[in-house]
Amino acid sequence: MVQQEHSLSYLLELFGMITSQPLPTANGDIDPSNNLQLKPHLGQILRSRRVRVLGTAFFLATLLIYIFYDPSVGFNFEYSAVNTVHASESEFTGSKCAESSVDWSRFAYTQYVTNTEYLCNSVMLFEILHRLESKADRLMMYPASMHPDSTSPSKESQLLLKAKKEFNVKLMPIEVQHRVQGDHENPATWADSYTKLLAFNQTQYDRVLSLDSDSTVLQHMDELFLLPPAPVAIPRAYWLDKPYLSSQLVLIQPSAEEFKRVKDSIDGAVSGDFDMEIVNNLYGKDCMIIPHRRYDLLTGEFRSKGKHETYLGNTYEEWDPEKVFKEAKFLHFSDWPVPKPWISTPENTRNDNQPKCEIAAQGKEDCRARDLWLGFYADFQKRRKDICGFAPQGHKPRGIENIERGPPRGAFVPQL
Structure with a gap:
C-alpha cells in the first residue's frame, strides 16, 4: 500500500511539473514569455515535446495503477454463489449448488414386491428412474421365494436380474408380510401391503422414498430426500372428504425405534387396518406434509x-x-x-x-x-x-x- 501511494504521488508531481511549462515556440524552443502567447494550432501541439511527455506519463500512470491496485483496500465484498441459495430452494427444489455436495448413497427409492405382476410393475418403475438419471439408490424388496438365478428360465429370475444389471437396482430378499383377517373380505393385495412398511427397517439408509408400483414416475423426485428431518413426510389424500394421509408415496427416515412402532401396529391391527390405516394412526398428527400437487x-x-x-x-x-x-x-x-x-x-x-x-x-x-x-x-x-x-x-x-x-x-x- 505504501509503495502504491508513493508511485501515485510521484506521478502526480511529474504531471504538475510538466503542465506548468510554457508552450514551445515555432522552432520548438521553450520561451518563458510564451506563457501568455496565443493558442498554437493543432499541428504544433501534436509535435510538441510536452504532449509526448504527457502521453508517456499517462501510460505509465495507468500501468502502475493496474499493477499495484488492490481491490480489497477500498471495496471489501465477497460473493459466494453457495451462500446466496436459500434453504427452502436448495433443500426442496434440488438446486445445483446444494445437490453437488450430497452423498446420494445415503438415500434410496424403494419398492416392495409380493408376486410376479407387481415385480414387473416395480421393474418398470425403476426403469423410469434409471432413464431419468435419478441420483439416489434403488432398492427392491422381493419375496425370498424368488431367485435371481441366471440359469433359471423363470420370469421372476429374469426380471430380478434385469433390474439389477440394467437399472442398477439393489435386491433385498424379504418375507412377505401377509396377514389374513377374520372377515375374509379383504383383498389379498391389501393384506400383503404390510410388506411396504418394511421400508422403516432399511436403516442402511438415512432416508427412503417408498412408491406404490401401480403408478408411473413422470419426473425424478430426488429433491424430496433433501427435505428437513422428519420421521415421515407424506402427502394428504386430497380426494377424500376426511383429513387423511396417502400411503402411495412416503418419505421415511428408517430407524429401529420407528420400525418397532410399525411392527407393533401390524401385530395389533384390527379388521380393515392395512398400510394406509397404520401410517395414519401413527403419523396422522405428527408428520411433514408433502404437497399432493405434483407428488400424488x-x-x-x-x-x-x-x-x-x-x-x-x-x-x-x-x-x-x-x-x-x-x-x-x-x-x-x-x-x-x-x-x-x-x-x-x-x-x-x-x-x-x-x-x-x-x-x-x-x-x-x-x-x-x-x-x-x-x-x-x-x-x-x-x-x-x-x-x-x-x-x-x-x-x-x-x-x-x-x-x-x-x-x-x-x-x-x-x-x-
Missing part, C-alpha cells in the same frame, strides 16, 4: 367433471389438464371401476368411464383430458410388454372379485 396426482382426476379445487388447492385456478400433467412428478392409477392398467379392460367399461370431451370457448371441442388419460394406460401397457414381455391380463387376479362389489378403500370416485 391420480389418473381419476382427469375423469372428474368437478372443479378440481381439492387437487389445485384453490378456487380461482382454471383446470388445465395439460398443465397439470406437465408439472406432475408422480401419477397413481386409480379409476374405479376401471381396473389397474395391467388388467384388460372391456371396451364398454373403458368407453363408459373415460374422460368426456368438453365444449371450450367459441364452441371448440376440448378432448385433452380424454387423450391424456387414454395415453396413460396405453403407455403403461406398451412399457409392460417392452420391459417384461407381459401382455395385459385377461383374467381377474386374486381378490379382484371383492373389489368389484364397490369402490375399494380410499378410492377416488370422480364426479362424472
Whole structure:
C-alpha cells in the first residue's frame, strides 16, 4: 500500500511539473514569455515535446495503477454463489449448488414386491428412474421365494436380474408380510401391503422414498430426500372428504425405534387396518406434509367433471389438464371401476368411464383430458410388454372379485 501511494504521488508531481511549462515556440524552443502567447494550432501541439511527455506519463500512470491496485483496500465484498441459495430452494427444489455436495448413497427409492405382476410393475418403475438419471439408490424388496438365478428360465429370475444389471437396482430378499383377517373380505393385495412398511427397517439408509408400483414416475423426485428431518413426510389424500394421509408415496427416515412402532401396529391391527390405516394412526398428527400437487396426482382426476379445487388447492385456478400433467412428478392409477392398467379392460367399461370431451370457448371441442388419460394406460401397457414381455391380463387376479362389489378403500370416485 505504501509503495502504491508513493508511485501515485510521484506521478502526480511529474504531471504538475510538466503542465506548468510554457508552450514551445515555432522552432520548438521553450520561451518563458510564451506563457501568455496565443493558442498554437493543432499541428504544433501534436509535435510538441510536452504532449509526448504527457502521453508517456499517462501510460505509465495507468500501468502502475493496474499493477499495484488492490481491490480489497477500498471495496471489501465477497460473493459466494453457495451462500446466496436459500434453504427452502436448495433443500426442496434440488438446486445445483446444494445437490453437488450430497452423498446420494445415503438415500434410496424403494419398492416392495409380493408376486410376479407387481415385480414387473416395480421393474418398470425403476426403469423410469434409471432413464431419468435419478441420483439416489434403488432398492427392491422381493419375496425370498424368488431367485435371481441366471440359469433359471423363470420370469421372476429374469426380471430380478434385469433390474439389477440394467437399472442398477439393489435386491433385498424379504418375507412377505401377509396377514389374513377374520372377515375374509379383504383383498389379498391389501393384506400383503404390510410388506411396504418394511421400508422403516432399511436403516442402511438415512432416508427412503417408498412408491406404490401401480403408478408411473413422470419426473425424478430426488429433491424430496433433501427435505428437513422428519420421521415421515407424506402427502394428504386430497380426494377424500376426511383429513387423511396417502400411503402411495412416503418419505421415511428408517430407524429401529420407528420400525418397532410399525411392527407393533401390524401385530395389533384390527379388521380393515392395512398400510394406509397404520401410517395414519401413527403419523396422522405428527408428520411433514408433502404437497399432493405434483407428488400424488391420480389418473381419476382427469375423469372428474368437478372443479378440481381439492387437487389445485384453490378456487380461482382454471383446470388445465395439460398443465397439470406437465408439472406432475408422480401419477397413481386409480379409476374405479376401471381396473389397474395391467388388467384388460372391456371396451364398454373403458368407453363408459373415460374422460368426456368438453365444449371450450367459441364452441371448440376440448378432448385433452380424454387423450391424456387414454395415453396413460396405453403407455403403461406398451412399457409392460417392452420391459417384461407381459401382455395385459385377461383374467381377474386374486381378490379382484371383492373389489368389484364397490369402490375399494380410499378410492377416488370422480364426479362424472
